[in-house]
Amino acid sequence: MSLVIKVGLASCGLAAGAGEVYEAILKHIKKNKIDAEVKKTACIGMCFVEPLVEIYEEEKKSITYGDVTPENIGNIIDAFYKGNPIEENVIISNVFKGSENKTYKKQKRIVLRNCGIIDPVSINDYLGKNGYKALEKSVKEMSREDIINEIKDSGLRGRGGAGFPTGLKWQFAYNAKSEKKYIVCNADEGDPGAFMDRSVLEGDPHSVIEGMIIGAYAIGADEGYIYCRAEYPLAIKHLNIAIEQATEKGFLGNNIFGSDFNFELHIKEGAGAFVCGEETALMASIEGKRGMPSIRPPFPAQSGLWGKPTNINNVETFANIAWIILNGAKEYAKYGTEKSKGTKVFALAGKIRNSGLIEVPMGMSLKEVIYGVGGGMKTERPFKGVQLGGPSGGCLPAELLDTIVDYDSINKTGAIMGSGGMVVMDTSTCMVDIAKFFLNFTQNESCGKCTFCRIGTKRMLEILTRISDGNGKMEDLDTLEELSNNIIKSSLCGLGQTAPNPVLTTLKYFRDEYIAHIKDKKCPAGVCTSLLKYEVIEDKCIGCTVCAMKCPVNCISGERKQVHKIDQDACIKCGACYDACKFDAIKKG
């Protein structure tokens, strides 16, 4: 028998050791003369059990194993080869009951349709999955208006966060009269805690490129840019290969599919500035300037890159296009809610069991996403909150878990859908600390153009720092709200307009925690070090001296077999004693 063995080699897999597993497989099959084709693929989204290896003889009877190591892969392959596959570590399978079969079926994969299935650097793999068929249909059978109407009818909205209808955006760019137009893909995924775009670019770069070419044809652009952050070297590598292949096959270049449509595509690497995710700042950066946002109007559709009409969409938006053209707007609009159609990709991270990438139909409740698809909490501690939308979003408490996932429902809570980062937190996370964390981020990343964003966020960060140090006053909470509202009103771009959201939502849903910091001088989660105190519980201490040996500042005293004591003035609250004590004799609070 002849086997196919696929290894997930995206950034997340590589970090988990998939590279070593790949080498071990090659060695093993060579040594044991096993007839197998070893293929590379990217991320199927189940990062929590990486490295992942899929094995099959016929594709219908495949088994995906998780937590694979160079040591156990030999046995897995041998057993499969002998027709007696191992049942341990099975993640997805249509032979056995895979542990994730059920949660996998709850997803609807449109954007991620090929991720973790095809070899991302093989254009033939992509062509085998109807690749570039949508482009052919667009150019040969559809008029520009037809394409725009199809996208409008599908109800697709911008997946970068703001949710502007994509078809309408294309219409504006199409309407603009100009000899030269540009199309741009925003791949500057800067939200900490979000990695959807990275996975799509690494795992299926052609789907994004095909979406861009169709968009360019529809609006009448002949040149395009993919603006990708430099922190994603593998995504950039795969994009470069894909562009070269598409050019070779004639999907890029002159007279595409024998028409008079020409299109040239470039990659621009970002240089590390979060604000460049904002479209006017992104264009400034492509032009080689400081990435500072500019006032709108004029909108990019009228005057964008180098003053020419420009259409900008996000990676995930473009990855939807080919599917919509091939399957029709009606089919796409079957999924989702009245005003938010289709599916959304989420990056699940934090204290969730199945961390990784998922794609679900809009309209699913947060509870279903976190507990149904995400497998619930990773730790024994209870759920405390979920952070949506990164630094522009907000933290929602357990009471709001019935909120459904669509643009409008999430906006009502004060958070935003954002690009799709979902960080789950348990009771070990302090909400004041999280608000401070995000403010620190936006304050650092503020480009400095607008006074309220530049100075306002700084003042807010100072207040939050004061509160977490135990020096806060109750009036501070009102000041935070007042500053927030003014920053929202007086900032030019999305960064400033949304920067206060993490503070506003935590103030709204976790106000008690702020009050505990201010009035009781306590951090209920035990995170804010200034408010922490480590004490020896006398009844439990047996005098083993381990804590005293571990203490980096030698502030724990006591004789062997005697109760120890911590000198509170000298203690730096590092927690080394707390972690070291085997008898739970150190109290943190």
Next chain:
Amino acid sequence: MKFKTEIDITINKFIGKKGVLIPLLQNVQDIEGFLSKEVMSYVSEKTGIKLAHIYGVATFYTMFRLKPQGRHIIRVCKGTACHVSDANSIMKEINNQLDLTNEEDTTKDGKFTVMQVACLGCCSLAPVIMIDENTYGKLTPDSIGKILKRYE
């Protein structure tokens, strides 16, 4: 000026094209590891782009460095998922092992430069660090020493 030939070759690759300042500076930085005052003036002279504009761009983006850096770059992820998984303790341990204070980011022997980055996109493996091109995940402070020893 050191590496004058390499820098000339790089500048000539970009000269006359539109919107190339950022990739040009990225390429020039790759040669020496950082952007010195001398190099920035030279780029200005050769391309006709005003020095103030070059300096403005170089200081705006975090990837440009105006100081020499170590042979290996350690990027400590400070994304949300890493933050809630106690990335601070990882940062502390690295600084501790390398004998660095918060003001300094490059070791005296020029071996390592440590920097914090917003998100490396490997959130499910939090906390994460990246040394040069390699990513290490699911870290604890205890695992740091062993990883650093691999680099010479």
